[in-house]
């Protein structure tokens with residue numbers, strides 16, 4: 001089990017940490033080396049996501065023969081740009097996406113192994129059944 005995350009305000013990281021500890025592993029960060037904090041950067045983040053941009057991201061290489069869970073926030077109805085890079089490289093079909101958001105869900109969701117939406121202020125980590133793990 002490999003649990004990856006990208007997180008701006010910590011919600012996705014908290015879910016990734018819960019999942020990782022359930023599987024006795026450590027959550028791995030997908031790091032785009034950008035500062036997304038603050039209002040100006042929020043706008044930048046939304047615009048980049050809307051444009052469908054992919055930007056370089058560093059992460060520990062996953063083993064695609066093992067389960068890969070990626071926890072990330074929904075940005076403007078889609079993936080943050082560093083996540084887009086990870087997904088393009090690793091392959092949607094190899095990824096269970098766990099997407100945190102405040103009110104809506106990801107629009108283009110075809111091709112992922114599985115997509116789980118964690119919507120709203122109070123979110124909890126999905127159980128093994130939801131993840132499709134027996």
Ligand SMILES: Cc1cc2nc3c(=O)[nH]c(=O)nc-3n(C[C@H](O)[C@H](O)[C@H](O)COP(=O)(O)O)c2cc1C
Nearest residue numbers: 007008009010011012073074076077100102103104
């Ligand atoms: C640039 C940006 C765009 C967002 N767009 C949406 C959206 O389209 N729908 C939604 O429900 N929440 C949206 N959100 C809220 C985040 O998805 C939500 O707060 C998320 O759980 C934050 O996760 P994090 O703490 O891991 O960064 C957006 C947040 C940011 C920063």
